[in-house]
Amino acid sequence: MRLLAGCLRGSAVLVTLSVLGGLVYQLALISMPWLIERAVDRGVVGHDDGALLRWSLAIVLAGVAAAGAEMVLGWFATVSGTLQGNRLYLALADRISALDTRALGRFGEGDLGMRGTRDVDLVRIWLMGFGSFVTGLIGFAVMIVAIVRLDPLLAVVCLVCVPPLVWINTYWFPKRFGKANTALSAAHGSRADAVEELLSASAAVRGIGGEPELVRRHATRSAAVSEHTLRTARISANWAALSPFVPAAALAAGLGLGGLAVLRDSMTVGGIVAFAGWMSMLVMWVGVLTLRLSQLSQAVTAARRLQEVLTIPPAGAADSGRLMPRQGTLTAVRVSAEAGGRTVLAPVSLTARPGELVAVTGPMASGKTTLLRILAGLATPAGGTVHFAGTSFDDVAPDRLHARIAFVPQRPVTVSGTIADNLRLGADLTDDDLREACAVAALDGFLAGLPDGLETEVGERGSTLSGGQLQRLALARAVLRRPAVLLLDDITSAVDAATERTVLERLRAWSEGTAVVCATHREALLEAADTVVTLKEPPAAAAPTTQETEEQVAHGG
Incomplete structure (x- = not known):
């Protein structure tokens, strides 16, 4: 987590700009159901063409603001993730070049290659999604407040789904996914070593009949990668399916209760439309937050593997600062x-x-x-x-x-x-x-x-x-x-x-x-x-x- 926090600090300005863009996007998006509520109640139900036109124009402007803010979010998130990913790769390359044979002997060449490619990419992808993760959490909270303002009973339905969502997304699946992803990363590193051996040693052992053993070793490690990939994918699929199901079930219950409230005239038609809109957004953002949490789990695993190399003291670390002469004995x-x-x-x-x-x-x-x-x-x-x-x-x-x-x-x-x-x-x-x-x-x-x-x-x-x-x-x-x-x-x-x-x-x-x-x-x-x-x-x-x-x-x- 210290490595990930350091990456965020390294692009603090860019990350801040992406978060600000995300906040504008969230607020513009969340305002739309409320604007639709006004357009329905005052324009459609109230038979007021002028009100309908004004509120429709407000909806269009909110959509334009959301689109522009999402561009800002995506641009600065991509730039910050790319810059920090490149810096992390260079830091890894510099440290590897400074390590002696004894230190490098702890890692295979293929495994080091995977740390410099796949693991760096996982950290970079998480950085690119950090802005939307933060603003998604804020949007999630704002939507719940909006539903509470709309109707207390609907708010109860909404709040009931929060504890299982928290348990699913912060404990049950992250714990299982993190363990599976750690095993998958290790399997990728082991297979990369086998690939390196197959490429570099194949010609040397072909003449003595040893190449089939290298191929068999590669096949065995590839099978392990496939097994761990499927295991990780099953956990990810279950996570992605169960998380949106909870708010979707709450949406169904809320529509039923809200429909009865409309029939009893205790809620307006626009109110039930706004509730449906916010709950639909809630389902969507739960899916996004689930993705971001899985990316965080992958990034933590990748950062741990990167730090295994970055925290090794380099040879000659106690540099006296003396300049080396151009000639010497x-x-x-x-x-x-x-x-x-x-x-x-x-x-x-x-x-x-x-x-x-x-x-x-x-x-x-x-x-x-x-x-x-x-x-x-x-x-x-x-x-x-x-x-x-x-x-x-x-x-x-x-x-x-x-x-x-x-x-x-x-x-x-x-x-x-x-x-x-x-x-x-x-x-x-x-x-x-x-x-x-x-x-x-x-x-x-x-x-x-x-x-x-x-x-x-x-x-x-x-x-x-x-x-x-x-x-x-x-x-x-x-x-x-x-x-x-x-x-x-x-x-x-x-x-x-x-x-x-x-x-x-x-x-x-x-x-x-x-x-x-x-x-x-x-x-x-x-x-x-x-x-x-x-x-x-x-x-x-x-x-x-x-x-x-x-x-x-x-x-x-």
């Missing part, structure tokens, strides 16, 4: 890492100065990728410290850190679009800038042979590019940012020896003021490096080792 002192109760990176130290090339090597499972992720600020070490230009990573906000340290993974990720889109990533860069970066990454020859050049589509997940081309595209993308430290995770593993030599030569010429750290097992890179850090395979025991496991060998020293 990267230093790691006895950093280690653990996962699942075992050591995955034994304590290791290294130093990378501007213009130096540091190679990190070692056997499989020795923690080369883990070390690079720690140096990039993407993972938190279990022990040890990392500094850039004398400043600890713990004292730097992630966005400031990532502006100086670039990480290129062994399996790069592309975005949908062209090669230029993947290089720019929204930055203001010219085509010449892109071509220069491609030249550093030895991608210029491939680019020159493409009919569309930089405007070539990369395809789904980079399907039109080979593994080596993807690696060099990711390298060019990092080069464009001119980082102080460039971390490369075996980025020449998918290229031939000649291309590797070209990449090394151009990278060394480019990196005069940049420290380059590369995890590799390739001889060419190890020979070209200024310093080689050799990792040893960590012990199998869960307890972290206390023995230094790195070996630094300075070429020529």
